[in-house]
Amino acid sequence: MSKIKAIRGMNDILPEKTPVWQFLEKTVRDVLAGYGYREIRTPIVEQTDLFKRSIGEVTDIVEKEMYTFADRNDESLTLRPEGTASCVRACEEHGLLYNQVQRLWYAGPMFRYERPQKGRYRQFHQIGVETFGMSGPDIDAELILLSARLWKQLGIEDVVTLEINTLGSAESRQAFKNDLVAYLTTRKDDLDPDSQRRLTSNPLRILDSKSAQTQLILNEAPNFHDYLDAESTSHFECLKALLNSVGVNFRVNPRLVRGLDYYSKTVFEWVTEALGAQGTVCAGGRYDGLVQQLGGKSTPAVGFAMGVERLILLIESISKLPASLYQQADVYILPLTTTLEVKQKILCVAETLRDETELKVVLGCGDGSLKSHLKKADASGARVALLIGQKELEHDTVQVKFLRETIDQQEISVKDLTDSFLTKF
Numbered sequence: 303m304s305k306i307k308a309i310r311g312m313n314d315i316l317p318e319k320t321p322v323w324q325f326l327e328k329t330v331r332d333v334l335a336g337y338g339y340r341e342i343r344t345p346i347v348e349q350t351d352l353f354k355r356s357i358g359e360v361t362d363i364v365e366k367e368m369y370t371f372a373d374r375n376d377e378s379l380t381l382r383p384e385g386t387a388s389c390v391r392a393c394e395e396h397g398l399l400y401n402q403v404q405r406l407w408y409a410g411p412m413f414r415y416e417r418p419q420k421g422r423y424r425q426f427h428q429i430g431v432e433t434f435g436m437s438g439p440d441i442d443a444e445l446i447l448l449s450a451r452l453w454k455q456l457g458i459e460d461v462v463t464l465e466i467n468t469l470g471s472a473e474s475r476q477a478f479k480n481d482l483v484a485y486l487t488t489r490k491d492d493l494d495p496d497s498q499r500r501l502t503s504n505p506l507r508i509l510d511s512k513s514a515q516t517q518l519i520l521n522e523a524p525n526f527h528d529y530l531d532a533e534s535t536s537h538f539e540c541l542k543a544l545l546n547s548v549g550v551n552f553r554v555n556p557r558l559v560r561g562l563d564y565y566s567k568t569v570f571e572w573v574t575e576a577l578g579a580q581g582t583v584c585a586g587g588r589y590d591g592l593v594q595q596l597g598g599k600s601t602p603a604v605g606f607a608m609g610v611e612r613l614i615l616l617i618e619s620i621s622k623l624p625a626s627l628y629q630q631a632d633v634y635i636l637p638l639t640t641t642l643e644v645k646q647k648i649l650c651v652a653e654t655l656r657d658e659t660e661l662k663v664v665l666g667c668g669d670g671s672l673k674s675h676l677k678k679a680d681a682s683g684a685r686v687a688l689l690i691g692q693k694e695l696e697h698d699t700v701q702v703k704f705l706r707e708t709i710d711q712q713e714i715s716v717k718d719l720t721d722s723f724l725t726k727f
């Protein structure tokens with residue numbers, strides 16, 4: 303019988319990798335807490351219409367990437383492809399946006415039916431940050447600063463750069479879109495096939511086409527910044543001034559557009575050259591129209607989402623995490639004889655150590671030979687093994703065997719172990 307395997311593009315994260323994930327998650331939690339952001343958790347499954355109405359019918363996600371299915375009641379449900387829509391839905395449903403501002407974050411798996419490759423999976427993880435009720439560029443700047451601090455703490459600040467752009471108001475975007483389509487239609491035959499298709503579905507996405515030929519054609523296209531409304535222009539100028547004053551470097555990329563329909567004004571991406579084609583590790587922007595579009599009161603909002611797998615790849619490729627992060631045990635306790643009394647004693651000593659120290663204590667369970675116990679003790683990363691047999695049981699002592707240093711084995715009392723010996727660890 304063939305063995306069952308995981309679904310393509312959906313990965314197990316094995317124990318040897320989880321320390322990096324935990325390091326990232328803890329760093330993010332701490333940095334976000336330092337800016338007063340609170341966590342929100344929403345279901346993984348939502349009504350399909352939530353995503354259709356927010357992300358937009360003619361986006362890549364809704365057209366071809368969603369995991370959509372009918373449940374037993376024939377209701378159309380979708381595994382969330384991103385977190386913003388769910389966050390807005392939850393906030394509206396529970397009145398969190400009424401007369402108040404919110405600074406929120408979430409983390410968890412997202413699902414998109416894409417072609418799996420390095421940095422692109424079908425189940426992947428995002429950590430997202432969303433703010434509501436603040437319309438000025440100061441909160442845009444806060445989000446960018448927060449992410450910059452995060453890169454520093456993750457040790458990847460030298461390999462990511464910030465790109466920003468403004469998408470203006472819906473009206474200015476529409477006027478630009480009309481002229482862009484008119485121009486590109488005259489050059490349609492020279493565009494790459496994807497861009498030809500987008501000409502009628504989502505023309506703004508053509509701006510970030512990867513085709514060199516299409517990019518050449520775009521050099522002659524109308525320039526969006528000539529269409530910008532006054533309010534968006536001053537918002538963008540102010541954001542740039544704020545970033546300059548706090549020393550955040552950025553590049554204005556006039557061709558930066560986002561894949562989702564709901565953005566307006568500020569958009570930004572943190573990109574890297576270290577991951578090949580999957581170069582965007584964090585992306586976000588302002589979406590002042592979304593809350594209203596989903597049936598709520600008009601509410602300014604801005605947020606971003608990080609791709610956790612891509613950040614992990616970056617961290618692994620450049621920073622050396624402390625070995626202690628990977629260490630399973632500080633102390634390994636094992637029996638020298640396999641009597642019930644010795645096993646009881648070992649359990650008791652281990653519990654005492656856990657009560658009185660912060661050390662990681664792992665037990666050598668089972669009836670293996672001393673050699674096999676010591677092999678496991680070594681693999682656990684522990685610095686010392688504590689050996690207990692009949693004699694130690696009677697004297698209330700343990701044999702301390704140093705696993706990493708050339709120091710003679712010592713017999714010490716259980717009391718000294720917690721009072722003085724292990725406190726020096």
Ligand code: ATP
Nearest residue numbers: 416421422423426561582583584585607608609612
């Ligand atoms: P891309 O252009 O790479 O497809 P996107 O515009 O679809 O990205 P967003 O919807 O903005 O991405 O998601 C935010 C971040 O989530 C991305 O910048 C990326 O880091 C990560 N991400 C998106 N799709 C995937 C995926 N399939 N696998 C892994 N990470 C992903």
Ligand code: MG
Nearest residue numbers: 362363416561
């Ligand atoms: Mg995508």
